[in-house]
Amino acid sequence: MKYVIGIDLGTSAVKAILIDQSGNMVMETSAAYPLIQEKTGYSEQDPEDWIKQTKKVLKRVTRQFTGNVEDIEGVSFSGQMHGLVMLDENNQVLRNAILWNDTRTKSQCDHITKLLGDKIIEITKNKVLEGFTLPKILWVKENEPQIYEKLRVFLLPKDYVRYRMTGKIHTDYSDAAGTSLLHIEEKKWSKEICDLFHIDESICPPLVESHSFVGTILPEFADKVGLSQNTKVFAGGADNACGAVGAGILSTNYQLSSIGTSGVILAYEESIDEKADGKVHFFNHAKSDAFYSMGVTLSAGLSLSWFKNNFFKDTSFPKMIDGIKDIPIGSDGLLFAPFLVGERTPYSDAFIRGSFIGVSALHTKTHFVRAVMEGITFSLNESIHLLREKGKEIGTIVSIGGGAKNDLWLQMQADIFHTRVVSLKSEQGPGLGAALIAAYGCKWFATLEEGAEKCIQIKSEFHPIEENVQKYKQLFNIYQTVYDHTKKISHQLLEFRDSE
Ligand SMILES: Nc1ncnc2c1ncn2[C@@H]1O[C@H](COP(=O)(O)OP(=O)(O)O)[C@@H](O)[C@H]1O
Numbered sequence: 001m002k003y004v005i006g007i008d009l010g011t012s013a014v015k016a017i018l019i020d021q022s023g024n025m026v027m028e029t030s031a032a033y034p035l036i037q038e039k040t041g042y043s044e045q046d047p048e049d050w051i052k053q054t055k056k057v058l059k060r061v062t063r064q065f066t067g068n069v070e071d072i073e074g075v076s077f078s079g080q081m082h083g084l085v086m087l088d089e090n091n092q093v094l095r096n097a098i099l100w101n102d103t104r105t106k107s108q109c110d111h112i113t114k115l116l117g118d119k120i121i122e123i124t125k126n127k128v129l130e131g132f133t134l135p136k137i138l139w140v141k142e143n144e145p146q147i148y149e150k151l152r153v154f155l156l157p158k159d160y161v162r163y164r165m166t167g168k169i170h171t172d173y174s175d176a177a178g179t180s181l182l183h184i185e186e187k188k189w190s191k192e193i194c195d196l197f198h199i200d201e202s203i204c205p206p207l208v209e210s211h212s213f214v215g216t217i218l219p220e221f222a223d224k225v226g227l228s229q230n231t232k233v234f235a236g237g238a239d240n241a242c243g244a245v246g247a248g249i250l251s252t253n254y255q256l257s258s259i260g261t262s263g264v265i266l267a268y269e270e271s272i273d274e275k276a277d278g279k280v281h282f283f284n285h286a287k288s289d290a291f292y293s294m295g296v297t298l299s300a301g302l303s304l305s306w307f308k309n310n311f312f313k314d315t316s317f318p319k320m321i322d323g324i325k326d327i328p329i330g331s332d333g334l335l336f337a338p339f340l341v342g343e344r345t346p347y348s349d350a351f352i353r354g355s356f357i358g359v360s361a362l363h364t365k366t367h368f369v370r371a372v373m374e375g376i377t378f379s380l381n382e383s384i385h386l387l388r389e390k391g392k393e394i395g396t397i398v399s400i401g402g403g404a405k406n407d408l409w410l411q412m413q414a415d416i417f418h419t420r421v422v423s424l425k426s427e428q429g430p431g432l433g434a435a436l437i438a439a440y441g442c443k444w445f446a447t448l449e450e451g452a453e454k455c456i457q458i459k460s461e462f463h464p465i466e467e468n469v470q471k472y473k474q475l476f477n478i479y480q481t482v483y484d485h486t487k488k489i490s491h492q493l494l495e496f497r498d499s500e
């Protein structure tokens with residue numbers, strides 16, 4: 001029996017899964033690392049933490065593995081998108097990685113948008129947002145010129161881990177798509193954008209397909225983690241693209257809802273969107289020459305973890321959530337907007353902040369838990385709303401990520417999204433997607449679709465309950481007015497805080 005490993009470099013943790021050639025999930029393990037938030041709006045990680053924890057999960061896999069490690073034929077990656085890792089001429093890391101949820105780059109985004117105008121959407125099919133990579137590069141150029149001077153190549157997070165494993169430098173199209181530097185249709189780094197911002201194109205890593213074989217494991221790395229040096233390494237993809245592969249979003253029949261640190265609603269696209277307007281993201285898929293549209297809630301799982309860490313520290317997620325059964329839909333008039341770190345879809349506003357509205361003397365801590373979960377799901381529903389407006393038919397939604405572990409939340413998704421929602425045997429969509437990419441690279445399957453068919457198993461399904469749907473529709477209409485009503489107050493509060 002042969003095996004492959006999928007490594008998902010998430011924001012909160014790295015997860016590794018081992019699958020066998022029959023499509024069974026043999027092992028699943030994870031190791032966490034911290035976020036470094038030196039100032040408000042900043043979000044960084046030390047790439048060395050990724051390496052340490054990736055080695056730890058791989059060691060765990062090989063220690064528990066009862067077969068011959070030579071039979072672990074391939075490895076591939078899924079990674080948090082957009083993060084900037086800067087390497088010098090000796091491929092040494094120059095500074096902490098600046099992550100997708102870091103919002104320090106407002107002025108760089110304004111500058112890019114001013115200089116490029118409509119061209120940014122024409123070339124990259126997306127607006128430029130604070131989280132994307134190009135504005136981060138420009139921020140370092142302006143604010144840390146001594147570091148920028150030494151920059152020889154930048155990588156996305158999972159590409160750096162793969163580099164340390166293989167000694168080879170690449171990125172794949174699905175991750176490159178989130179940099180604001182890729183010509184999405186031509187699948188080339190945009191010379192026009194590089195030239196306009198005086199960026200040497202040589203800092204952009206060589207581009208490959210997600211299933212491309214990029215090398216084998218360096219002897220020292222292999223020894224350390226117990227893998228064979230012959231294990232083949234395949235490029236992998238952006239976590240949302242891999243999540244889509246791991247959830248079988250390889251045709252227009254299914255859409256994806258992912259509640260990780262961020263939240264995502266994603267729809268498969270067969271061809272380039274000639275009419276992309278930047279309201280939702282449009283990126284290259286990890287499946288060759290396919291694409292996807294996606295809306296992002298910046299603080300989805302993060303909102304619930306934030307709430308738990310502050311108010312339910314010693315309670316588990318299942319126990320904390322269980323109480324919401326006894327709270328009615330709408331949390332007795334309490335509404336939450338999950339803008340803890342700004343919001344992407346549909347507002348693209350790094351400075352909006354979250355709010356609880358309607359707090360009254362009858363509300364308990366558990367009302368707040370329900371309100372947080374409802375607010376996150378309403379935010380995701382804004383992306384569904386935009387996709388429906390674009391003419392997308394929302395059929396069955398496959399729910400993945402930490403949020404898919406809870407049946408009450410899955411039912412809430414079905415009721416708010418007003419569609420059938422299914423959960424999978426493993427909610428680790430991106431890790432499974434990475435494993436499927438490795439398996440496809442190893443030629444276990446003729447297509448990714450065939451692999452998905454064999455490996456993805458539905459666990460349970462949830463149908464909208466009409467009475468709930470109607471109540472949530474009313475509430476969603478109210479939710480949609482929160483941004484406009486709180487924008488000015490939010491911005492004033494940030495000004496006040498920053499003037500202190
Ligand atoms: N048992 C659970 N039920 C519901 N939500 C959960 C549960 N466990 C974790 N979560 C949510 O899932 C999020 C983590 O999801 P995950 O997919 O692991 O994130 P990432 O890939 O960003 O590291 C947490 O922030 C938390 O809000």
Ligand SMILES: O=C(CO)[C@@H](O)[C@H](O)COP(=O)(O)O
Binds near residue numbers: 240
């Ligand atoms: O910025 C985006 C997508 O554009 C995020 O979805 C990141 O890719 C991080 O993902 P998680 O760690 O939340 O899975």
